[in-house]
Amino acid sequence: MLGPLVRYLRFMGYDTLAATELGPGGPREDSELLRLAATEGRVLLTRDRELASRGGLLVDGDDVLGQVAALFRAGLVEPVLRLDRCSRCNTLLRPARPDETAAATYLPADHASRTVVCCDTCGRLYWAGSHADRLAERLERASDRNG
Secondary structure, eight states, rough: OOHHHHHHHHHEEEEEEEEGGGGGGOTTHHHHHHHHHHHHHHHHHHHHHHHHHHTTTEEOOOOOOHHHHHHHTTTOOOOOOOOOBBTTTTTBEOOOOOOHHOOOOSSSSGGGOOOEEEEETOOOOOOOOOHHHHHHHHHHHHHHHOO
């Protein structure tokens, strides 16, 4: 339910785990999510009102920037682009090696002048290009929202 928010939180550097990454749900899924959040010191974000009433934090609306703005107002996030976690698998990123950048067919032509980082788990490469600039601008606007 919160896939786009998960990606944004990871772009902001937050260690984020999505319920869908834990495998198929079951009748005790909500209890397991609450237990996991408590034992790992996580904030459980949910769109499920019943789960929120049991210990999660209700996230309203479909607009991801509105959701980020609400979390910012609640003091839970600082909407700043960090690009230090993989948006797909949450792994901390490291500087890419020359052999990794040389093998990538999707890097911009001027990638040698950019900082390129790599995810050790899925092999995805990231760099701060125009997409990152637009993302940083959207996050800045989210911190300016009043509600």
